[in-house]
Amino acid sequence: MTQTNHIGKGPNRVDGPLKVSGAAHYSGEFNVPDLAYGYVVSSPIAKGKILKIHADEVRALPGVLEVFSHENVPYLAWFDKSYKDQIAPGGSPFRPLHEPDITFNQQPIALVVADTFELARYAAALLRIDYEQDEHETNLETKRAAGFVPGKGKTGFQPPPPPRGNPDKALKNATHSIEAEYAHGAQHHNPMELFTTTVEWRGNGKITAYDKTQGVFNVKNYLMGVFGLGKNDVRVVNQFMGGGFGSGLRPQYSVFMAVLAALELKRSVRVTLTRQQMFSIGHRPNTLQLLKMGTNPDGTLASLQHHALHETSQFEDYTENVVNWSGMLYKCENVKLGYQLAKLDIYSPQDMRAPGAASGNVGLEVAMDEMAYAAGLDPLEFRLRNYADRDQNVDKPFSSKKLRECYQQAAAKFGWENRTQEPRSMRANGKLVGMGMGGGVWDATQVKSAAKALISADGQLTVRSATGENGTGTYTIMTQIAAETLGLPLEAVTFELGDTDQPEAPIQGGSWTAASVGTAVKNACDALGEKILKLAQKPADSPLKGAKFDDVEFVNGQLRLRLDHDQAVVLRDVLQTSGETQLEADSSAMPNMVKQNGYSLHSHNVAFAEVEVDEDLGTIKVTRVVSAVAAGRILNQKTARSQVLGSVVWGLGMALMEETVMDHKFGRYVNHNFAEYHIPVNADMPHIDVIFVHEDDDIVNPLGVKGIGEVGMLGVTAAIANAVFHATGKRVRDLPIMLDKLL
């Protein structure tokens, strides 16, 4: 054991003191001089045309600088290509302030810019706009027969695999079978921080955009395409993000608006959306799922069929992987998966924590519970009988999969053996008690990333990569990786991120940051280590003479021979002796396709939940959750646990609270605020236990990490829904499960 062995421990967040003292600067907190404020005006209609914007009336107010709309916006890029970001779905991306047509409610249609925020808000409230309103359709129910199979579209989207076996015949011949439809409405990410961009005008057409985004390079490329800016004209910075959950994966209209105004007015501008406008920037789509299952006499799955239909906008075919997981989580020879979209007069949906999987998982895991009851089996026993050792979608083994251990450890911690199978058979504190479970699977992905490492003569290491920190602990885990690689204490390492002046990193999503950026950080530090070794070998009396890089190790501030620890040099002395003031190395990391080719790369989890239901009032209280996650190696026990705790909270919200309600008469979300879009609060918290089941996996990436941000959300919602059934005997198939559905 050494003092510079940081990976796998649980140090406090290195950015913690900044965050708890209010000193961390989010994108709306760069108070640059001579700042003007923009306030967005949103469409009150879902479909139609703007006839006239009476901009002159408010432009006459002293202090109002301009009203931007389609009536006066300058010539911008013409082709769709210029507006497409890294994960744009198929179709034509929305172009703000481009034309008089309105294609969704709350569409941003004007930006009022003034000397102060108060004045911009006032003028925006007074701005008169005349419309021609057309009839709209926002109800997915009307589109059941109008579903279509989308094209390949977005990066990361995998169309469902073709059917295998004979699913229909197997279903017909099954000993027991079920068929049910599951539904949930739209849900919104609602990170606590509002989407904000502060654009600093640097003169001569150059700008720095402090933007709330999960990908500074994604935004930079978008701005270059849309505004015809050169590489050196625009820098995008986001060092702290007040939550993302997918909402910042694509450039949002706040950054478009702020940059437009700054370039036109040649002045620094800040645009901040309202909480209401946070419901106009993408969402988890309203989804309908049909599940059919059948079992053989021995309780194995005979047939599994899963079909999903969800909404998208008129202009983009937003896609996510909803049903594919059902073909790999359990062993089944006869499987049919289907996936369709339907167009409505709404804004395009957008990836939201565990996109697709969170939706499909509820259908699959509630159906598995229904199937277990139909077959007369304990839900855990039923899953064990159908355990998948191979990914049948691609017919490959998993690089590692310890879901069985997750089941065992979580069930033991939870006390699953105390559960009686019969619904309504358990009571406590005068309430019905229910216990349910659900599991899940998520991708372990690595994508190309780059990093730079620099060490100064005083032994301080700085590592840079333009990734993001939205609460996931990026600063901390990258600091741990860098410090351990070069044998330094955490205090000697600074990790910098979120700036397009740094080496390029991918958008922060898909749970791939730890694997992708982490490997790049390790590689950059290794490359720097090789340079340090060369430098250390220069003196004639170097104890490391002739040693190769593999022969040495960096431990406790020393560089020493692995096999003879006495042959060592102090790292700080190496640079000081050499006379070099600084040493640096760049590196990038790509997935090792050759190594990965024969395997399916996935993380898994299971959640057990206990609920208490008041039979008279229908109120549901989640009392306990145990979540076990197998996601390779855990880099930081503390921050990883927090991610899983947060995932449990998200699963609880999805099960019992979250739904953005559309008033189809107006084509408008009616609960677009935090008072009416309910998310869990502290009083809703159950007792939560988090278990990590370690997996050794050198196939996924050299660090052996699979990512932890999304997998922990799976299973939780279904476990709660199944627990409610166990408590009450009522199977609620449309989320959220609110008390009226139980009465």
Add this chain to the structure above:
Amino acid sequence: MSQLLTSTPYSGGVPAPVPTGPVRLHINGETRTLQLAPWTSLLDALREYAGLTGTKKGCDHGQCGACTVLVNGRRINSCLTLAVMHEDDDITTIEGLGSEDNLSPLQQAFVDHDAFQCGYCTPGQICSAQGLLNEGHAHSEAEIKELMSGNLCRCGAYVGILDAVKEVVDKESSEVRA
């Protein structure tokens, strides 16, 4: 079938807004004079005029608690009150509770218990918790959970928040007993 939606022009032009004036605020022991329109919220005064961006805007409607500050020791939503109403008050923001290099016991407990992820709701959570301590509320776990429920956290760091607040509450009450 389309339908026309038009509005009536303002007679005599749009009404001019009320002019700004000097407002004296006592923030974190310092007196500041800010030039503000009367409808400037205390939250916007802090963030946009006083440069104290530790206080966060999450909804601007008193629904999320991110803007919580202490006014005369009591916790309030600074988005729901106007700056001009607080000329004689003592305002404490997160920056007044402790600094990066000199954290208050609550701030340190939040770091130790990983009671945040993105950190955006955190200053409001800490100010609320400080308010609970000042007011002598929150003795049991159930009370802390209930009384901290006006502060939303979308990252779901509630377990850590409870543990952090409880640690400081327990320490202070044992000091009182001793």
